[in-house]
Amino acid sequence: xxxxxxxxxxxxxxxxxxxxxxxxxxxxxxxxxxxxxxxxxxxxxxxxxxxxxxxxxxxxxxxxxxxxxxxxxxxxxxxxxxxxxxxxxxxxxxxxxxxxxxxxxxxxxxxxxxxxxxxxxxxxxxxxxxxxxxxxxxxxxxxxxxxxxxxxxx
Amino acid sequence: xxxxxxxxxxxxxxxxxxxxxxxxxxxxxxxxxxxxxxxxxxxxxxxxxxxxxxxxxxxxxxxxxxxxxxxxxxxxxxxxxxxxxxxxxxxxxxxxxxxxxxxxxxxxxxxxxxxxxxxxxxxxxxxxxxxxxxxxxxxxxxxxxxxxxxxxxxxxxxxxxxxxxxxxxxxxxxxxxxxxxxxxxxxxxxxxxxxxxxxxxxxx
Numbered sequence: 001x002x003x004x005x006x007x008x009x010x011x012x013x014x015x016x017x018x019x020x021x022x023x024x025x026x027x028x029x030x031x032x033x034x035x036x037x038x039x040x041x042x043x044x045x046x047x048x049x050x051x052x053x054x055x056x057x058x059x060x061x062x063x064x065x066x067x068x069x070x071x072x073x074x075x076x077x078x079x080x081x082x083x084x085x086x087x088x089x090x091x092x093x094x095x096x097x098x099x100x101x102x103x104x105x106x107x108x109x110x111x112x113x114x115x116x117x118x119x120x121x122x123x124x125x126x127x128x129x130x131x132x133x134x135x136x137x138x139x140x141x142x143x144x145x146x147x148x149x150x151x152x153x154x
Numbered sequence: 155x156x157x158x159x160x161x162x163x164x165x166x167x168x169x170x171x172x173x174x175x176x177x178x179x180x181x182x183x184x185x186x187x188x189x190x191x192x193x194x195x196x197x198x199x200x201x202x203x204x205x206x207x208x209x210x211x212x213x214x215x216x217x218x219x220x221x222x223x224x225x226x227x228x229x230x231x232x233x234x235x236x237x238x239x240x241x242x243x244x245x246x247x248x249x250x251x252x253x254x255x256x257x258x259x260x261x262x263x264x265x266x267x268x269x270x271x272x273x274x275x276x277x278x279x280x281x282x283x284x285x286x287x288x289x290x291x292x293x294x295x296x297x298x299x300x301x302x303x304x305x306x307x308x309x310x311x312x313x314x315x316x317x318x319x320x321x322x323x324x325x326x327x328x329x330x331x332x333x334x335x336x337x338x339x340x341x342x343x344x345x346x347x348x349x350x351x352x353x354x355x356x357x358x
Contacts, residue, residue, distance in 0.1 A: 001335070010338045011231045011259075013287075020229075070203050082209045083227070090197035090230035 002095065004057045004151050005050035009098040012091045014145070014152045020087040021141050027079045029139045032132075039124045039136055040143040044117050053151055054101045055114035060144060061096035063122065064137070065089065072134045088141070095148075160184065160247040163191065163220070163238045168252065170261040172284050173334060174225050177256075181220040182240040182247065190216040190241050194249075195224065198232035201255075208237065216241065231337050233257045263332055263341035266290055270328045270347040277317040277326050277349065281308060289333045291340065292317065297325040297348060307333075322353030 002009040048056060069089050076085045101111070125133045163179040170176070182189050193211035200207045214222035228234050233255035240247040267282045281290050290308040294317050295301050308315050308330075320326050327348040332341040 011336055013336060016229065065199065065203065069199075073204055073207065082207075083212065086197050086200065086209055087229040089199040089203075090232050093197075093199045093202075094230055094232055 001153055002148065002151050003153055004054040004099060005052070007054035007057075007099045007101060009095050011098075012094050014149055017088060017091055017145055020084045020091070021145060023084040024076075024079070024081045024088075025139070025142065027081065028075075028135070031075070031135045032139045034128065034132055034136060037124065037128065037136065038140070038143075039121050039133070040140045040147075041120060041124065044120050045147045048114075048117070048147075049110070051107075051110045052114040052117070054099055055107075055111050056117055057148065057151075058096060058099040058101050059114065059118045060121070061092055061099070063118070064141075064144070065093055065096060068134055068137045071130070072138050075135070075138075158184070158245075160189075160240050160242050160245050162247040162250045163240055164250065166236070166238060166250055166252040168224070168236070168256045170256070170258065172264055172332070173258065173261050173287055173337075175223070175228050175256065175258065175261070176221055177214075177224050177236055177238070177252065178221045179238055179250070184242050187242040188218075190218055191220065191222070191238055192216050192241065192246075193222045193224065193236065193238050195227045195234050195236050197230055197234050201233075201235055228256070228258050231257065231259050259337040259339065261334075261337065263334065263339055265342050265344035266330050266332045268328070268330050268344055268347065270349055272320070272349050272351065273314070273316070275320050275322070275351065277320050277328065278314045279308075279317055279328055279330070280314050281311045281330060283312045284332065287334050287336050289335070290330050291333055292328065292330045293343075294318070294326060294328040296321070297327050320351045322351050325350045 076082055125137060161182055163182055165180040168175055168177050177193060193214035194208040195211060196208050211222055211224055212226045224236065235255045236252040237249045239249045269280045271278050277294060279292060292306045292308055293303050295303045306317060325348050327346045329343045329346040331343045
């Protein structure tokens with residue numbers, strides 16, 4: 001299960017996420033022509049505190065599910081990877097739904113810190129044209145899973 | 155009759171046990187014609203974010219019989235919408251949808267089958283292989299007043315697991331239950347199975 005600081009998530013096996021993404025990665029990454037840019041830069045995840053991790057995970061997963069996965073789906077159909085995509089999307093949806101980051105006053109600074117990290121990713125995303133940004137973001141799911149893996153307990 | 159309408163399949167339901175999920179429905183009867191069925195699914199993500207998207211089932215697009223193993227399609231613990239239609243040649247029925255949607259956390263978890271035996275002076279158990287999502291919680295004890303119960307979690311199956319050494323002349327018992335983390339549930343315990351160790355009981 002995942003322990004993003006105070007937020008615990010059961011019922012999702014990290015291995016299943018890697019298997020699902022692994023089945024799509026080759027075809028997705030070859031579409032990414034802009035090798036000099038990385039959206040999920042090191043600074044996004046550098047020294048993330050446990051307390052921040054729940055907010056950051058929730059915000060990233062929400063963006064990925066609401067925007068990246070949704071708007072990239074025409075490519076998923078084109079590449080005929082709907083089954084693996086569905087496994088990945090539905091399991092990430094389970095995680096996002098179960099992450100209930102607290103919203104009290106004393107967590108404002110932590111939330112803002114996590115949001116600044118998200119904005120690093122988001123602003124880089126916005127600087128690319130839409131198709132290129134979606135392709136690169138989807139191709140960087142392995143970077144996201146690697147970071148999430150640090151909070152996974154067998 | 156080439157012009158006749160193909161009726162939609164009826165009575166959809168899912169029979170699920172030990173994380174194996176079988177979608178079944180009543181067959182469509184068209185005398186003299188060959189009927190095939192097409193099954194599609196969508197998880198909660200698709201139904202919330204892209205409800206027009208339906209994914210062909212892994213094994214049943216098409217299938218000749220009125221059932222479909224959807225185990226490989228149900229890969230997250232969320233509600234899944236499933237639908238079926240019948241075809242005869244170029245003609246197709248309307249879609250029939252399963253109601254309510256199916257969630258794998260409703261699967262029936264049965265007590266695991268196990269074989270308990272002695273290997274020399276060792277207590278050994280072998281558990282049935284129910285797939286990668288299963289772990290087993292095994293408890294074993296010496297059948298004697300006040301005897302302590304030992305426990306062990308077994309993750310890989312299909313070969314003997316040594317539980318511990320036994321003393322001559324004693325009786326040892328074992329029981330097990332299945333755990334599935336993906337749905338955060340466990341089965342009931344199996345019936346206890348006991349074995350007796352030959353030889354003289356050691357003096358206390």
